[in-house]
Amino acid sequence: MNIPFLSKKLKWTAAEWNETELKKGFFRPNQKFCTEESSRSNIRVEHLNVSIQGNRILKDVSTEIPDRKITCIIGPSGCGKSTLLKSLNRLQEHTEGVEVTGKVLVDEEDLYAPGVEITHIRRKIGLLSQRPCPLPMSIYDNVAYGCRIHGLRNRKKLNLVVRHYLQAVGLWEEVKDRLHSPAGRMSIGQQQRLCLARGLAVEPQFILADEATSALDPISSRTIEDLFLKLKEEYAIVLVTHTLRQALRIADYVIFMYMGEIIEAGPAEQIFKNPQQELTQKYLQGVFS
């Protein structure tokens, strides 16, 4: 008898039983998992310089991320959009030869101060990468992973969370019969939505999306965009994008970057209709890209 497989099967049966319990009315769809108004945090970047192996990628960047808005970072390739995004939750520190000066303040707490405990800050900031990368586990475990590493073990609560966030990204109806099959078997658009659900499950307040739709087909990327528009009621979304049209469609606030500097930042209408800087005008007209 092979014990490990058997125990797994038992676990699954238990999980299914819990599902049926939930269907009896334990679950309230309108239940909000969002944070209280008073405890909402903010991100502020002050004089941030990032250099990788001697190349200055970001030069004296200062900005603030508005809450409950979609902020689009636009600019030509290699202007440091992704680096800025990654600096917001200190993910670039694993690359070789990175030097950072300046401050990124999350709730007035500097990410780059020595000895700061990063994990609880990262929890407030979700990340959606360019290509979807579901973790090598089942769909259920992917969503539950974030809660589990923060110590939530109660299976009923986990079921609730998984169901709620899969519903939030519109994936529940598609996958509810195969929650325990590996996540790698889903289509790529579904995988990206799963990654979004996984990020939402730890209840962040910010969502960083690094060209989150560029690897997807038009229909899937439209779904993701619609999700963003829906999610901005609860979250602040920072989106790096290469396609100006996407920025036009969904942005509330736009940051235009060129050669590692922020050239212009402001509400989307102002930037698109009435850009102040010459560079911004040229970029929007398509003189360079």
Add this chain to the structure above:
Amino acid sequence: MRSAETYEISRKTSVVRLLKDKMAGSVMFAFTMISVLLLILIGFGLVIKSMPILEEKSLWELLCTSKWKPMRGDFGFLPFIMGTLWVTGIAIIWTLPVSLFTAVFLTENSRSWVKKVVFPALDILAGLPSVVYGVWGILVVVPWISDRLAPHFVEYSTGYSTLTAGIVLGIMVLPLLISLFVELFSSVPQEFRDASLSLGATRWQTTKYVLLKKTFPGIVASVTLAISRAMGETIAVLMVCGNIVQLPASLFDGCYPLPALLANNYGEMLSLPLYESALMLAALILFVVVFVFNIGSRLLLRKIERSLT
């Protein structure tokens, strides 16, 4: 306008080109087949050479009895098989955690200067001839076992023991396993780590739940490769294992693995026809064990991969 002549010429060259392409393909195929053919030939040769003893005695009797008296015609291979398994087992048991955590440290947590120091050291360790390991085992490990370790457990041990062989063999396998694991872990895209870290996971949680899970099939494959290599390792093990024909009752007893049997005895006593055949059978057993092990792990690997993706 092109004339008819030039047209002919260009057509001719294209035929030659195609022919060359075809030839290159088949020649390369032939070269590839050499290694496969060698495997088959070695196996076949071993079977033919060990036929005489197989005709005289049953396979069961040969594999499952432990009496080894070639002069009287008793050939029991059990002590040798058990010796091989024990030594390999000990080696893998202690090297697996060491190499796994070393590799995780090197790929995940270490600064670049640490890598610059450690990798050349590992390369040197891997490149040392096995005799050196054997001598080192005799000079350092054997006295340590017999003077320090063994008195706590048994009354007397020479130090030439199963445990010594396992330790020395492990040291030889260690660089191989570490480099395989490092290769494996660096093949995991950074995005997986980012995805986990951005949820607020610590590095250790990321390693445990994402990295090790993602690379589990690869880990199984690497360990299999290391075990196959360890089973065949001869000189270093032969120098420290004691070479006593017995079923090892404790870790401090001497043992006699299959490769040591071959290396020690082949070349003498070939006047006994059955003896040579018995030694060939020993080689065949080694061959089959490694073969079956590889096939088995491949099947296991396929099953694991299917369940993961």
